[in-house]
Amino acid sequence: MFDNYDISRYYKSMLNKRENYPMHDRIRAHHPEGGHHAHRHGHHPHRGEGGRRGGPPRRGEGKVRRGEARYLLLDALRDEPKHGYEIIKALEERSSGQYAPSPGTVYPTLQYLEDMGLVRADQEAARRVYHLTETGRTELDAHAEEVNAFWARLKEPDTSAAIQAEIGFLEDELEHLMRTVWGGLRNALNRDDQKTIRRVREVIEHSQNEVRRILTEPDSFRDNQE
Structure with a gap:
């Protein structure tokens, strides 16, 4: 088990890594196919003939x-x-x-x-x-x-323009969430506030479970919700 010092040191190391780890690479690292996922405005650089770093x-x-x-x-x-x-x-x-x-x-x-x-x-x-x-x-x-x-x-x-716009908004929100979390955690770390860090983690885990539930629910259920 980690004690408070180990937890604080761990999250500080994570903050330092993320400051030197570009946002589009962080998103790309968690994308199931490892790439070809980019911002709707097209600011992310490409690789070769068809590759993109980050985003659809x-x-x-x-x-x-x-x-x-x-x-x-x-x-x-x-x-x-x-x-x-x-x-x-x-x-x-x-x-x-x-x-x-x-x-x-x-x-x-x-x-x-x-x-x-x-x-x-x-x-x-x-x-x-x-x-x-x-x-x-x-x-x-x-x-x-x-x-x-x-x-x-x-x-x-x-893909319709409306769907492309929604994907772009989703990417923006994910990026804002990352900035909010890692920017806000700095204050919690400085205060050795393990309780706040745990609460943030639990909220994100809950959101992740909700996203999984939405993405795996039957098509018929989604149609009834619209």
Whole structure:
């Protein structure tokens, strides 16, 4: 069993860890799939072609299959050269706002395409402008079926705007809860107030059990509640 000193030392160590542990990584660490879960405003950086750190995928990214992003970027350069931001905007406009890859996806992929000789990058003022090479055009034509399949999938029913908004609000509340708990516990620790710490833990455990109950209750029960 811990005595009061051990409990105080334990929670102080947890506070120090969380101060150096970014919020989106804390959420990601507790996500059952370990990732691809991000804020609705899209501020979290991506990894590679489709990976995100923290939160649900950006609009349309859940429909991008592994390896497809490179062909979508080539497709965005089919008609004319563009710099990175123009590529993002072109894809967003063509998809009516459903697909807007992040810079963390676009620029590493463009570098890969350049290394493969599929695009050529020219420095113009402070920007790099990307041109589709003949090799890139041949590659794009060879994978036209994959590009067309992506745009077809994007037309399928997707998560509604209302649900996306609710997910965003939920993430905000979880982040506020973390700040409230770990910020408030500092005062309790300074007072060696074990009772307050235990009460906070019990409230969170109760909330967690309520969430589990809601998520596992039968669909018919949820329908009757609405």
